[in-house]
Amino acid sequence: MTNDDRRPSIDIERELVRVMAERRITRRQLLEAIAAVGATAALAPIVAACSTAGASATPATTPGATPTAAASLAAASATAAPTATPEPTPVPTPEKDLFIYNWDAYIGENTQSQFEKKYGIKVHYEKFPDASTQMTKIRSDGKGGGYDLTYPASTDVAPLARDGVIQPLSLSLIPNIKNLGTDWQNPPYDPGNKNSVPNYWWTTGIAWDPAKVKEDVTSWAALWNEKYTGKLGMLDDQQECFAAAGFRLGIKPNTTDDAELDKCLNMLKQQKPLLRKYTSDDIGDFTSGQLWMTHAWSGDWVQMTYDKPDAKYVIPSEGAIRGNDVMVVLSGAKNPVAAHLWIDFNLDAKVSAANSNYIGYMGPNAAAQQYISKDLLDNPQLNPDKGVYDALTELVTLEGADLDKYTSRWTELTS
Amino acid sequence: MVWLLGFFLAPLLIIFVVSFGSNDATGHITLANPGLQNYVEATKPEFLPAFLNSVRYSLLTTVFSIGIGYPIAYWISRHGGRHKVLLLILVMLPFWTSYLIRTYAWMIILRDNGVANSILQAVGITDEPIPFLNTDFSVILGMTYGFLPFAILPLFVSIDRLDDALVQAGRDLYASGRGVFMHVVLPLTMPGIVAAAILTFIPAMGDYVTPDLLGGAQTSTIAKVVQVLFTSGRDWPYGSALGFMLMVITLAGTFLALRALRQETFG
Numbered sequence: 001m002t003n004d005d006r007r008p009s010i011d012i013e014r015e016l017v018r019v020m021a022e023r024r025i026t027r028r029q030l031l032e033a034i035a036a037v038g039a040t041a042a043l044a045p046i047v048a049a050c051s052t053a054g055a056s057a058t059p060a061t062t063p064g065a066t067p068t069a070a071a072s073l074a075a076a077s078a079t080a081a082p083t084a085t086p087e088p089t090p091v092p093t094p095e096k097d098l099f100i101y102n103w104d105a106y107i108g109e110n111t112q113s114q115f116e117k118k119y120g121i122k123v124h125y126e127k128f129p130d131a132s133t134q135m136t137k138i139r140s141d142g143k144g145g146g147y148d149l150t151y152p153a154s155t156d157v158a159p160l161a162r163d164g165v166i167q168p169l170s171l172s173l174i175p176n177i178k179n180l181g182t183d184w185q186n187p188p189y190d191p192g193n194k195n196s197v198p199n200y201w202w203t204t205g206i207a208w209d210p211a212k213v214k215e216d217v218t219s220w221a222a223l224w225n226e227k228y229t230g231k232l233g234m235l236d237d238q239q240e241c242f243a244a245a246g247f248r249l250g251i252k253p254n255t256t257d258d259a260e261l262d263k264c265l266n267m268l269k270q271q272k273p274l275l276r277k278y279t280s281d282d283i284g285d286f287t288s289g290q291l292w293m294t295h296a297w298s299g300d301w302v303q304m305t306y307d308k309p310d311a312k313y314v315i316p317s318e319g320a321i322r323g324n325d326v327m328v329v330l331s332g333a334k335n336p337v338a339a340h341l342w343i344d345f346n347l348d349a350k351v352s353a354a355n356s357n358y359i360g361y362m363g364p365n366a367a368a369q370q371y372i373s374k375d376l377l378d379n380p381q382l383n384p385d386k387g388v389y390d391a392l393t394e395l396v397t398l399e400g401a402d403l404d405k406y407t408s409r410w411t412e413l414t415s
Numbered sequence: 416m417v418w419l420l421g422f423f424l425a426p427l428l429i430i431f432v433v434s435f436g437s438n439d440a441t442g443h444i445t446l447a448n449p450g451l452q453n454y455v456e457a458t459k460p461e462f463l464p465a466f467l468n469s470v471r472y473s474l475l476t477t478v479f480s481i482g483i484g485y486p487i488a489y490w491i492s493r494h495g496g497r498h499k500v501l502l503l504i505l506v507m508l509p510f511w512t513s514y515l516i517r518t519y520a521w522m523i524i525l526r527d528n529g530v531a532n533s534i535l536q537a538v539g540i541t542d543e544p545i546p547f548l549n550t551d552f553s554v555i556l557g558m559t560y561g562f563l564p565f566a567i568l569p570l571f572v573s574i575d576r577l578d579d580a581l582v583q584a585g586r587d588l589y590a591s592g593r594g595v596f597m598h599v600v601l602p603l604t605m606p607g608i609v610a611a612a613i614l615t616f617i618p619a620m621g622d623y624v625t626p627d628l629l630g631g632a633q634t635s636t637i638a639k640v641v642q643v644l645f646t647s648g649r650d651w652p653y654g655s656a657l658g659f660m661l662m663v664i665t666l667a668g669t670f671l672a673l674r675a676l677r678q679e680t681f682g
Contacts, residue, residue, distance in 0.1 A: 132646030163443075230546060234632075238647050275632035278547050290548055399440060405664030408456075408650030411640050414632075415465035 010052075071301070092171070095335035099124045101134065101147040108354035114338040115345050117405045121338045130236075130280055131156075138165060146328025149339040151199060154189045154324045161195045166328040168194055172196055173340040176347035184364035191392075195342050196326035200299070200361035203242055203392060204321040205381070206314045207286060207296035207304060220248045220316045222294060224267075229274045233285055233294035236278040238410035239395050240321060241268060243294060247318040255392045256402045278414060286311070297323075298382055302360025313381045314389060321390035324364070419634075427460055453656030463627040466633040472551075472626065472636065476558040477566075480615045481608060482565035483559070486609075491567075492575040506567050518557060518628050525553050525629070541631035548633025557629040558619055565618070573607020574600075579620035608675060613669060620665050637661055 053096065104127040112123050128134040131153060137145045143165060144150070152160065160166045172175060179199060190196045208217050213228065222242065225231055234241050243253040245267040251260045279285045282296045287307035296304075301313035327337045327346065345351055353371030356363045362383050369377070377383055386390075399404060433447040509517060524530045525547040532544040547553050560637045576602060585595035623638035638677070641661070642656035 104490040130646075135649070136646055171566075238643075272632055276546070277631040288529065290546070360508060373508075403649060405645065407650060410647065411643055412459075414643065415462050415635050415637075415640055 005288070021071075044165050058377070091280065092337045094119060094121055094337045094341055096120075097124060098335050098338040099126070099146065099148045100342070101126050101128060101138065101145070101150040102357050103127060103151065106151065106359060108351065108358045109326040111346065111351055111355060114351070115342060118345070119338070119341055119397050121335075121341070122150060124255075131182075138330060139163070141291050141332065143332030146332065147330055148326060148333040149329055149342055152328055153218045153395075154196070154198065155395055155399075156200070157190045157196045157326055157328065159322045159397055160328065161190075164360045166195055167336070168330060168333045169197070169343070170340060173337070174344045174347065175343045179349055179352070179365050179367035181364055181366035183193050190282075190326070196328045197326050197347065198364040199325050199346070199364050200356070200359070201322060201324035202298045202361045203315050203381075203384070204235070204243075204295065204297055204323070205301075205313055206293060207282070207301040207311055208293035209286070209308060210310050210312055212292040217293070217312070217314050220244055220318055222293060222311075222316075223275065224248070224271050225293075226274060228292055230276050232271075232275050232281045233282060233291040234271070234279050235282060235295045236280040238406050239398065240295065240411070241413075242406060243321050243393075243395065245271075247316065247320070251322060254398075256398075256405055258405065261405055261409055265413060268413050272413065277340065290366075299361040301360050315381060315384060315392075319391050319393065322389075322394055326393075360398050430655045430659055432549055433652050435660050436652040449484045453653045456653060457657040457660050459599045460642060462637060465637045465640050466661075468634065469620055469638065472554055472558060473616050475555050475610050476562055476619045480562050480566035480612050481561040481570070484563055484570050484611060485608070488567050488570035488574050492577075503568075503571065506564050506672070509564065514561060514627075515624065518561075518625060519628060521557050521560070522548060522552070525556075548629060549634070551634060553629040554626050554634050557625040558622060561622070561625060562615045562619060563579060565614040569610035569614060570604070570607045573604040573610070574593060577603050605676075607678065609673065613673075617669065619663055620661070 024257060032169065036239055046211065098121050100123060104123065111123060115121070116123055124148070128137065134152065136148065138147065138150055138160075139145075139151075142163065157166070158204055161168075171193070173196065180193075180198065184193075184198050186192055187198060206217055206220070206222060208222070212231070213222075223234065226233075229355065236243070239254075242255075242261065242264045244290055245264040246249075246255060246260070249263055249267060251264060255261060255264075276290050277285060279294065282291070282294050283300050283303050285291045285298070286294055286304050296313065298315075300315060301311060303327045304311045319322060327345075333339055346355065349365065349367035352363050352365040355357035356365075356368065357371075357373045357376065362372075362376070380388070432446070434453055435451070436444050436446040437448060437452070438447045439447070464568060475545065484620075487506070491499060491506075495502045517610070522529070526532075527544040527546060527548070529548070531547060532541075534547065537539045537635075581599055581603070582595055585599045586592075621638050623636060623642050626634055626636045627639055627642075638661075639656050641658045644650050644657060
């Protein structure tokens with residue numbers, strides 16, 4: 001074993017570089033995001049006053065008032081070039097910049113540079129540490145917080161579209177959408193992919209270090225095993241944790257029944273004394289030895305194996321959560337054409353496969369399958385059989401009173 | 416004054432107003448039915464463990480910061496000589512690096528295969544790694560490290576202002592070194608100690624970064640609860656109410672402590 005964590009190694013510089021390279025440093029953005037949100041909240045009344053005053057002079061640009069995305073694209077390109085001739089152009093001229101808001105290390109290593117080279121568009125890639133921060137920031141001004149494109153979870157699409165935070169896509173600008181597998185042409189969360197294009201899908205299961213946990217893990221019960229007290233981790237995500245407890249109890253994920261949620265809460269309360277951490281960095285906490293076994297996302301396990309090649313992952317037998325994320329164009333996008341080009345580019349079979357091969361998440365892109373590495377395709381934990389796949393459940397977006405049911409119990413648990 | 420209005424009072428006022436509102440069906444903040452319901456919710460007994468934890472961490476951080484900071488400030492003031500400014504700059508030096516980076520450095524030192532455990536294992540003190548990280552120990556260590564400069568500076572100012580003649584006079588009257596310290600130096604530098612305590616305790620109560628990064632499942636703090644309400648819970652009114660209440664309790668507690676101290680010292 002090359003990765004003996006009992007071997008004394010005190011090369012601080014090497015360690016620091018390693019940590020910076022991991023996801024951990026993106027925590028910095030959390031602070032920046034909160035600072036930004038705070039400032040936005042403080043200035044919101046002033047901004048609102050200004051925009052109301054200006055509204056009478058300029059045509060309404062509220063997302064609800066925009067009939068089609070094509071119109072908004074045309075309007076955008078017209079503003080970009082005020083002297084343009086009145087006759088319509090079939091493909092609008094792309095802008096010079098593109099502001100993307102995404103997870104760290106979430107696209108292939110060369111995806112950004114290839115895109116920049118191909119289209120001559122400068123990509124500004126900003127990162128968020130967790131989905132809550134992402135939502136808080138893109139909703140801060142109700143139209144995307146200044147970004148053009150972001151990658152939310154599929155379950156966020158409907159509320160974002162309803163609230164006008166994202167704009168309908170001009171599918172004519174995304175010819176590569178034909179590459180999507182048939183399952184993904186008309187997904188239930190966004191029929192016809194009108195507002196979003198699916199990007200990756202994954203599962204939430206259990207990752208463990210076989211050097212420390214010398215048994216085969218198959219059930220969620222493993223995360224309640226007292227033998228590993230102080231070495232267990234759960235994801236710092238309320239819906240995922242309640243779903244995991246639910247699987248143990250035979251309660252369906254996404255329940256909003258108070259009695260069922262209380263049962264889940266009790267289950268989690270039993271578990272809490274055994275835990276080292278509710279982690280938002282499962283990769284770092286696992287590879288640096290704090291966690292021997294943890295609730296983890298399948299793609300994070302792939303990254304864990306870069307440090308601990310023997311690390312294992314399982315989709316527990318009781319069932320598990322499947323998630324997928326999407327690419328969306330924000331309603332306040334200043335570079336909507338470039339954003340559409342980015343989506344189209346990432347649907348290219350080779351680009352999509354390069355993204356998947358880098359991060360270890362399978363994508364919905366049927367044309368890309370032939371370029372995806374054999375390791376990934378043949379791995380039943382990353383690319384499960386149809387039977388296992390069909391038993392996976394997606395989390396739904398909780399809002400209002402339903403969300404409060406989870407949050408109040410989660411704060412009680414973690415308080 | 417404008418600065419104070421724009422960057423302190425305005426955000427505070429917004430939080431105060433929002434705290435009486437609620438979320439409508441689509442999750443937007445509305446002031447349609449203003450009321451105290453958020454404050455009622457925020458006093459749930461379930462939050463007590465996190466609140467008490469925060470108080471405990473902040474008190475210990477304050478005690479350690481002053482306990483460690485006082486001798487340092489005293490030494491710089493009395494024995495720093497012409498290097499005083501340089502020594503003070505050294506105290507401030509950590510601020511040149513982002514607090515987050517420095518906290519990550521502590522993670523590298525404290526984690527199970529980190530620097531501290533590697534050394535302990537190399538010299539044979541322990542076989543299995545000692546879990547430093549994600550414990551009360553790591554949280555208090557991290558917070559004390561972070562807030563120490565805030566304690567040293569007011570202590571230094573207060574000690575430096577102390578007239579050396581008074582110490583001499585005490586010694587002339589046959590007081591022991593310890594006696595002079597207890598009856599002359601300590602009472603006269605009490606304002607510095609109080610300032611250091613305030614500058615450490617209040618921000619420590621609101622610090623969620625250190626407990627979040629260096630803490631674990633058993634080290635909950637009330638600041639983290641507020642953060643969860645704002646982000647995962649998307650319930651700004653509730654979070655605002657809890658945050659506002661926390662602020663009032665912290666300030667009230669601090670003022671009460673100050674008054675008691677003042678009566679003890681001067682009255």
